[in-house]
């Protein structure tokens with residue numbers, strides 16, 4: 001079997017390719033053949049070749065730039081543990097995703113599995129947040145501008161795919177998209193906490209920056225699940241538009 005994952009690894013990693021890709025063959029991709037004994041290497045090169053397209057976008061396919069990557073909304077609700085909160089992040093902009101370094105891609109065509117390991121030197125995220133709840137022992141509430149700078153990020157993605165039939169043609173489709181990451185350092189800022197009370201807001205930001213690792217323990221699995229869902233959606237957007245034979249010919 002094959003895994004158009006190849007291509008899609010490229011695409012989906014970056015996750016920018018939402019909307020309408022159209023019917024063209026993916027000329028922006030270096031095509032790999034599934035019979036290639038060095039398929040993993042070919043796909044890695046294909047992903048590398050895609051990077052510049054992800055920076056600029058691909059206007060003829062109406063694929064917007066992934067720099068920054070824009071995400072409409074993320075909801076993180078965490079009900080138990082040391083962190084208990086309801087939070088929403090809107091109009092998220094992620095700067096830096098195309099700066100990834102691809103460390104490994106392993107494709108198992110028979111099992112329709114793909115494993116991707118990559119590293120990002122830095123990501124910067126801005127959004128409009130709304131939060132209410134408790135972090136460690138402290139109550140927190142606020143809504144406004146937020147940003148975070150993250151450095152030294154290792155990410156591991158494991159995809160389980162399947163073949164599906166769309167209009168009589170075989171397509172690859174992602175069933176599960178597991179993401180795990182590990183962050184070296186983080187700097188966070190939440191504006192207008194506590195209805196704009198500056199002293200309380202400054203104290204909370206200081207607290208968050210000193211304790212972000214403890215907070216992340218509870219929030220990260222949620223975030224990983226949400227990012228996995230997003231990437232699954234982005235990738236299936238591509239996979240469902242191009243047939244398996246277009247993405248990964250025999």
Ligand SMILES: *[C@@H]1O[C@H](CO)[C@@H](O)[C@H](O)[C@H]1NC(C)=O
Pocket residue numbers: 152153154182183184185
């Ligand atoms: C990322 O992976 C590299 C290589 O395995 C390691 O040296 C580094 O410490 C890792 N960083 C984090 C934040 O996990």
Ligand SMILES: *[C@@H]1O[C@H](CO)[C@@H](O)[C@H](O)[C@H]1NC(C)=O
Pocket residue numbers: 124147148149187188189
């Ligand atoms: C994040 O980095 C930008 C530019 O590199 C800087 O202007 C901003 O103050 C940083 N934000 C935080 C919360 O450290």
